[in-house]
Amino acid sequence: MPRKRLIWQIYPPFLLTVLVAIGAVTWFFSQAINQFYIDQTRNDLEARARFMLPLVDGNLNPANTIPLDSLCKHLGRQTGTRLTIIDNKGVVLADSDENPSRMDNHADRPEIISALNGHIGVSTRYSHTLQQNMMYVAVPASLNGQIVGSIRAALPLAKIDQTLNIVLYQVLTSGLLIVLIAALVSLWLSRRISRPLEEMKRGADRFARGELDRRLPDFASEELGGLSEAMNQMAAQLDDRIRTVVRQHNEQEAVLASMIEGVFAIDKKEKIIRVNSAARELLGLDISAIGRKVHEVLRKPDLLNFIDRAQSSHERIEEDIILNLRGEERLLQSHGTPLRDARGREIGALIVFNDITHLKRLENIRQDFVANVSHELKTPITAIKGSVETLIGGAMDDEENALRFLEIISRQADRLNAIIEDLLALSRIEQDEEQAGIELRQAKLHDFLVTTLQACQIKARDKQVKLEMDCPEDLQSNINAPLFEQALVNLIDNAIKYSPEDGLVKITARQLSGEIVLQVQDWGSGIAREHLPRLFERFYRVDKARSRKLGGTGLGLAIVKHIVQAHHGKISVESAPGEGSIFTIQIPS
Ligand code: ADP
16 A cells, blocks of 8 residues: 555545534534524514504404505505505405505415414415515404404515525635635644654654664654654664674674684575685685575585584584695695574584695605605615625625725715705704894805806816806895805706706896896706606605715705795796706895
């Protein structure tokens, strides 16, 4: 049903009531006046007829009616009334307006019948004599207790109606005026009632739109004033509560957003009700995931299984889940807890997961490292022990053999020494990195590279590898010369080691957008793609046997990486089997 404005609900019935009341009053009033006037006229006509009685004095002589007729005509003219005198047979003896001899017998007229029976006769009808509607009143005329005739007074109804119409017109115009005034007053009253309510409605609409800092005006009436006060209080409280809720929500959001752990909450129907930015980022979801079913937005069977279990198990569960996210394998340490409302009822589940891929990788590296160190140390020790035992077992007597075993012992001891020195170097750099950092000094890179290359010349010459250098003379950089030299020597040594005889190793240095970029390039064996991510791990070697044969410890690139990191720089490698390798160091200039 369409809603109407309050004023149109109040005003029309109000106006109708007023109209009906005034209409009824006017109608009754006009009826009363009508009746009153007709009664008055009737009484008046009766009085006029009675007034004639003493003049006639029962002397109704039908033989001589001339004096009676002239009296009638005279009095009729004087009073503006039609007067008729009739004897007890109904014969008209005198008439103010007509010649009585030409008039009918009036014995059948209702007023005359009543009068001749001793009553006052009243009749309103059409007069054929005067050809108009008339009111007749007849009174009996008696002589010595005998009714001898009747005297009748009459007035034309048109005259009565004319007077009545004037009165009724006045009554009606005043009625209409009153109606107009009443309509205006009721309109004013209706507006007076509806306006504060409309204002209240507008205020309530503003509250509904969230404009809770606006207030409703005060109203003079007790009810409306009280209502507006109550609504204002309600708005203030609501405003206060909403602010508190928003603040708490923002705090919660801030806490969730700054968590490294991914958090998401689902309801009983497995719809996502909350998901923080870490979870969105990790699982590749956007904010539109909120409100949707978890099965629609996540297509990871392992994670979905875990969520289902968290939903149904009613207690805290934990599992490490391996997920393939954006082509990369990630390890998620996941916790699922039932989500409860303030009354402790379960309303869903809360899933928190922590990406421990990196930790796991570090852990693996650590485990590998321990295993590798043991293995690397054990190999030369076994060789030394074997040689010593062989010597003790009699080989000492054979001078040639003894010398061979002693050479093995010496070589393996050198190897042990190399490994230990590299390990010590690594731990020293790591310590420096963690503590105050290494000492950096401004140095001319060109001069520095010349010295470094000299240190590698012997190995290069042994293998007839040509070392080439390309560095602008004025290039300066902040470096720790001994450490940086060690890093570069390691890279150049590797490049020589894995280059063919007569090969070329090129060292270039450039200044590029606020950075010094150093590259060591060779055209040697190159490295397969799958090894590149792990190349800078300790003891990681592409080909263990070949590395060992070439005197490598597997720690060279790990040392380079740590030295570069201590210089606040980065190291990267590009390589392809058979095409050679480029190791690139970037440090701040
Ligand atoms: P190593 O002491 O064995 O040389 P590194 O840490 O210096 O140990 O190098 C790790 C591995 O990376 C090496 O075993 C080798 O397989 C590979 N590598 C390093 N540099 C090169 C290069 N220039 N060309 C080909 N392979 C290389």
